[in-house]
Amino acid sequence: MLPYTLVIQHAAQVLTLAGGPADRPLAGPDLHNWTIIERGYVACRGDKIVAVGPMDELDLAHITPETRLLDASGRVVMPGLVECHTHLVFGGNRAHEFERKLRGESYLDILASGGGILSTVRATRAAPEAELLANALHHLDGFLRYGVTTLEAKSGYGLDRDTELRLVRVAREAGRRQPVRVVPTFLGAHVVPPEFKEAGPRAYVDFILREVLSDLKGEAAYVDIFCEAGAFLLDVAQYFLTQAHKMGFGLKIHAEQLHDLGGCEMAAELGATSIDHCDYLTPDAAGRIARRSQGRTVAVLLPLVPLFLRQDKYAPGRAFIDQGLPVAVSTDFNPGSCPSKNLWLAMSLACLKMGFTPQEAVAAATLNAAWALGHAADCGSLEPGKRADLLLLNVGSVAEIPYWLGENPVREVIVGGELQ
């Protein structure tokens, strides 16, 4: 009989996230009603979870002197956080624009004046690869302290062939050099670069389709596009996603962030894995997406973004959940609209501004975020067979997680069965 290598025992609550359907994200009442085990344990062997249950079912025959025991008395044990929407790799920062924002300039005004995303593009193109990698590793270290064990990293601050490919390469290398698993996404269609200002958005996405995507096979599973006024309008976004899908890429979209252009519904029709932002997505459209995608397209909600952009409009998350649309929550970590890695704060805002319950917020930042990345088979819940990515928190119940506003509740992080 093979011994357990690690057992976390006597937990006040084990948030398993188990109990929902196996073949799709949690939606509707399932988002709240997953299994919490009171006075429970989690047992790991190597990098996998092998048993989860109440303490009185812990099989002592598997515990030997080699088994590492962690006492979780009075504390919550839960899966490592899955951060499913970040722009991890970039040069410089935009603190100078923060002051412009505070004086009242809008996000789209700053972008139109050559700032915003384009100012980060200039800094990123000028940065040596080693500097981009060092920055990414610094940010990943911060995410790990917050308990993030899997993280998506979008490109999108290069907007030329070499820099975009460099950003994907840096994300992958950063993933190899530290414990957080990094999942790269290609967002070459972030905005139109200055070189294509004359030729226009359609010419730029044709360039990406022709010159860049063929070099990304096996390097990035998903492509993404920013569908918004000042970036790419609906027809160009639809064309780009349709062509990329034919090339074998999974689809994501930034849509309905500042206007309702119909991007979410369009992308969901094409089989998008996730539709991100959704602040202006209507509950009716959310219901149609839930039905037509058969609950497979995940709406990734990013409540730190309207907070940081000083906007009053937050995605109507409660209505989305009631319509049966699966939802995830993420930071959207990036230098412009959310320079925060605090996914716990995003979960609190999902409760305060979007009407989530604490259980729903936890599910949205773990299992449903894993679905939004195509990684639900191996992370996002505490179930036998999954990677042993888990957290021991300084709180005693699920309700306390979003309650301690802005705090980091993480006491211990375990990645692949290893205490960090």
Ligand SMILES: [Zn+2]
């Ligand atoms: Zn984003």
